[in-house]
Amino acid sequence: MTRILTLAFCLITFTIAAQTSARIGLTASPTIAWAGPGAKLDNQFFTVSRAGFNGGITLAVNTGQRLFFRFSASYSQQSFAIRQSSVPYFKTDVRNKIINLELPLVVGVSGFLGSLRHREYVGVGLQLPLSHTPKIVASGDSASVLKYSAISSNVKPYPVAIAGFEIGSEFKNDGAIFFGANFRYGFSEIYSSTFTSNRFNPQTAGYKGTYTGFELTYYFPRFSYWFKRDFTF
Secondary structure, three states, X not given: OHHHHHHHHHHHXXXXXXXXXXXXXXXXXXXXXXXXXXXXXXXXXXXXXXXXXXXXXXXXXXXXXXXXXXXXXXXXEEEEEEEEEEEOOEEEXXXXXXXXXXXXXXXXXXXXXXXXXXXXXXXXXXXXEEXXXXXXXXXXXXXXXXXXXXXXXXXXXXXXXXXXXXEEEEOOOOOEEEEEEEEEEEOOOOEEEEEEEOOOOOEEEEEOOXXXXXEEEEEOOHHHOXXXXXXXX
């Protein structure tokens, strides 16, 4: 599945780049990720969503009046935590940071809302893990009383489903800026973290690549790159 998605992305991106109806832009998104539903935790432990970000380059092309495609390559840093905080002055968590190279491919439709352009899309993305880091943070009495360790495993590439929308404005020279929201859903666990200590049982939670974010995308004006012909979403 991974090889098929990678090959499809490369072939389609090469084909689109050769056409004159493409736009290049930059995209950035603050995100919130959370652990998978299969966590194995004692009652005094729980998982916590943490902020992350996603940013990179994007390539979009229109086919017809309403249909469009968009292909991106982005750097994605997502995080979640396993936390214990059941006793006063006793707080401990392990914060898991996962860094991916993402290759999302989406297809959608567009229309107008007054003078603004809106677009809705669905698609699939491939997450390629670059690094993963569990970091233990302890405070209060727990910092001097307990000994901790964290183990990570099962880091591997997996596809995610994508859905989202955006709304924005276009400029005279074919530049544009769009703001929107998107959601990524992972089908399989790509990262597993186990939090251990000399005082409690091992606590395990995983990450499936699932997160949501608010996205800002800026398309460069037409004169700033080699795509010269008129193109309107």
